Amino acid sequence: MNSITNNTMLVKQMNQEKVRQALIAMRTATKAMVAQATTLSIATCNHILNELLDAGEVLEVAMDDSKGGRPAKMYQYNMHHSYIIAAVIKTEAGSRSLTYAIANLAGEIVDQGYEEHNRIDPAFIDRVIERLILQYPQIRAVGIGVPGAVDQGVINVSDIPELTNVPLEAFIREKHKVEVILENDMNLTVYGFYHKQGYDEKQTVAVVTFIDGSLPGAGMMVDGRIHRGFTRFAGEIAFLPLGISQEAQFQQLHDRKTFHVLAARSVASLIAILNPETIALTGSLVQPADVNIIRQECLKYIPDMHMPQMILLEHPDQDYMYGLIARTLESLAYSLELVEKGK
CATH class of the missing domain: 3.30.420.40 (ATPase, nucleotide binding domain)
Incomplete structure (x- = not known):
């Protein structure tokens, strides 16, 4: 297959995807509405919609209200196609x-x-x-x-x-x-949390988890994007140089007498590096009253004016x-x- 044929197929695939995404976003639309949303021609949209209709990806629904003359056909993406x-x-x-x-x-x-x-x-x-x-x-x-x-x-x-x-x-x-x-x-947890908030502008937020039987971890959105780091290691806060081994860290986090102090050091490190708007704490080791205690511990290291909103994420699995x-x-x-x- 030569390069011209390859390019033609790629253009067709991309145009099909534009039409799919436009229909998914609008739920129902006429050919003219799809053309406007995708910047493709009416003729191109007509051809693609007919192909998707034959494949069962697109459904014809009730006609658009007409102001006179022949009503325009309405199309809807079949959300159960895939x-x-x-x-x-x-x-x-x-x-x-x-x-x-x-x-x-x-x-x-x-x-x-x-x-x-x-x-x-x-x-x-x-x-x-x-x-x-x-x-x-x-x-x-x-x-x-x-x-x-x-x-x-x-x-x-x-x-x-x-x-x-x-x-x-x-x-x-x-x-x-x-x-x-x-x-x-x-x-994934911070991504889901972030998008549920419906921020008007891109924000920096973090979710920190303290789970029974595990070392802590964090997820971060920086300016509206997941921050993964160079080798995708970002958020592995169990590796912070806290001056103790991971075994000792595990023991202290699972002891209510030492939990807050050690948790606050990890959280304060994230605040100093990210300067987030919000930090959500979660995990089975975190109780509702712990949020304020950890915040007060963080204030020993972080000036109040730079402290983020600190909340409890009660349903992280969702x-x-x-x-x-x-x-x-x-x-x-x-x-x-x-x-x-x-x-």
Whole structure:
């Protein structure tokens, strides 16, 4: 296949994606409305809409109200044409689990489930995904959230040794022919939390978690974007040089007599580096009254004028799943965006 044919196909794919995203955003639209939103010609939109209509991706709905003459056809994207899997892997207090949600293109959950297993390894994850794809053949993307640092689709630091240094993202993508994202749990939690707030301007926020049975971690949004760092190690606050070993850190965080002082040192470090608008504390080790105690401890290091709003994130799992669904849906559009940029 020559370069001209390749370029023609890429342009067609990108135009199709523009029409898809416009319809998903507008819910219902005429050809003229789609053309205006995408800056494509009416003729191009007409051709693409007819193709998507034949494929079942687009539905014709009630006609637009007419001011006289022939009413314009209305189109709606079929949100159930494709599904995604959002799989959350957790380890807490010795228990390991995988929680999944099947969502449509509007982010609406159509099915969900929970499985505990004493060995969460690539084989177990693959079995769950394979079963769900057989049940829902329209699945086009899989998002996996994990407790650990992820770089180029590989987990390099994790509380689950069986997942460390395994090319899980590439394995799932190649075997099941779907888009795949593998992302750190705290990045997804802060992403979900951030977008639920509906900020008018880009902000810097952080979510810090203190979980029973684990060392602490953090997720950060800097100026409206997930901050991952050079090797995707950002947020691994268990590695802060606090002057004690990780074993001692673990013990002190699980002791109510020493929890607040040590937690505040980690939080204060984030404040000094990020200067965030908001820090949300979460995790099973954090009680509602702890937020103010930790804030007072932070004031020993940070001037009051630079202190962020500090809140308790009571339902982090909801933000986590929200963030994972959103990022997985975005991956369907990102694949064409990367082609457009020549990456």
